[in-house]
Amino acid sequence: xxxxxxxxxxxxxxxxxxxxxxxxxxxxxxxxxxxxxxxxxxxxxxxxxxxxxxxxxxxxxxxxxxxxxxxxxxxxxxxxxxxxxxxxxxxxxxxxxxxxxxxxxxxxxxxxxxxxxxxxxxxxxxxxxxxxxxxxxxxxxxxxxxxxxxxxxxxxxxxxxxxxxxxxxxxxxxxxxxxxxxxxxxxxxxxxxxxxxxxxxxxxxxxxxxxxxxxxxxxxxxxxx
Numbered sequence: 548x549x550x551x552x553x554x555x556x557x558x559x560x561x562x563x564x565x566x567x568x569x570x571x572x573x574x575x576x577x578x579x580x581x582x583x584x585x586x587x588x589x590x591x592x593x594x595x596x597x598x599x600x601x602x603x604x605x606x607x608x609x610x611x612x613x614x615x616x617x618x619x620x621x622x623x624x625x626x627x628x629x630x631x632x633x634x635x636x637x638x639x640x641x642x643x644x645x646x647x648x649x650x651x652x653x654x655x656x657x658x659x660x661x662x663x664x665x666x667x668x669x670x671x672x673x674x675x676x677x678x679x680x681x682x683x684x685x686x687x688x689x690x691x692x693x694x695x696x697x698x699x700x701x702x703x704x705x706x707x708x709x710x711x712x713x714x715x716x717x718x719x720x721x722x723x724x725x726x727x728x729x730x731x732x733x734x735x736x737x738x739x740x741x742x743x744x745x746x747x748x749x750x751x752x753x754x755x756x757x758x759x760x761x762x763x764x765x766x767x768x769x770x771x772x
Contacts, residue, residue, distance in 0.1 A: 548575055550611040550618060550768045552731075561612060561619040562702045564711035569621055574610040577764070579741060579754035586658065587751055588689050595747075602754040603743035607645075609756075613768055615731060619715035620647050620670075622739065629705035630744030631675045641749045644742040646671040646683070647714050648755070649727035649735060650763065657738055657755075657762035660685040668727040670714050672701035674744070680714060684725040688751065694723060718768075731770050736763035 551572045553561070560566050581602020587593045608623040622645055632642035647670040648657065654665060661667035661684075669683040669691075680699030685691040698720050703712040718729040729735055739756040742748040758764035 548609070548611055548737075548764060548766055549573075550613045550766060552768075552770050553612050553614055556612070556614045558614075558617050558619075558700065558715060561614065561617060561715055562700055562713050564621060564623075564702065564704050564713050568612070569610060572610040572612050572621070574608050574621075574623075576606055576608050577739065577756040577758075578606050579604055579739075580757050582658075582751055582753055582755065586688060592752070596752055601748070601752050603746040603748060604741045604754045607739055607741060607756065609739060611766065613718070613731070615770060617715055617717050618729060618768070619713055620737075620739075622710070622712045622714070622741075624710055624741060625708060626705070626710050626743060626745075627708045628745055629674060629710070632673075632744055641742070641744040641747055642676075643674040643710065643744045644672060644749075645710075645712055645714065646740045648738040648740055649729075651684070651725060651727050654761075657757075659688050660691065660751075662687050666725045668725070669740070670699045670716050672699075672703060672712055672714050674703060674705075677701065677703050680716075682716070682720075682726060684723075686725075691750070694725065698726075729768065731768045733768070735766050735768075736760055737766045738763055
């Protein structure tokens with residue numbers, strides 16, 4: 548896919564799912580697959596979620612734009628109810644959530660969320676933390692770590708049985724080598740993960756967009772439309 552350059556668009560504009568600027572950005576519908584039960588970390592989770600039962604959300608519409616300094620992903624998917632997980636994980640359930648996944652270095656495996664020395668970076672939004680995103684890194688199953696709650700900006704709207712969510716970050720950030728650093732004019736790759744809280748999806752129990760580039764979808768950023 549291509550991230551469309553929108554000259555002069557502020558971060559506030561990019562973060563608005565209803566902004567007029569998004570109307571000119573081409574979107575694509577990506578099918579989603581459930582993470583295989585065999586990759587779940589414990590026998591209890593594998594029993595709770597047998598093979599084929601993970602992945603309540605089946606597709607997502609994605610549009611991607613940048614302003615030369617910040618990159619934004621607008622996601623839209625069907626979900627009959629908005630789950631905030633307000634009652635706690637042991638009561639009502641878990642929050643709806645979404646993340647943009649990016650390889651920090653070429654060759655980082657998507658299915659296992661990276662490997663030692665090959666981290667995957669996630670820009671993570673949760674329905675109960677709207678506006679405050681998490682920057683996450685992982686180097687394999689069970690190694691996910693939130694490294695800051697400032698770099699990633701998010702905004703989500705749920706209406707008429709649909710989520711519209713924008714997740715954004717500066718192309719480059721300082722002070723950490725375990726996150727994706729992106730430059731205009733060069734290529735990278737991405738995937739998308741979505742958690743349906745009403746189905747008790749959390750952690751590695753999610754839907755994700757599996758692409759043809761070793762699981763990733765290619766992404767280009769040009770300074771032209």
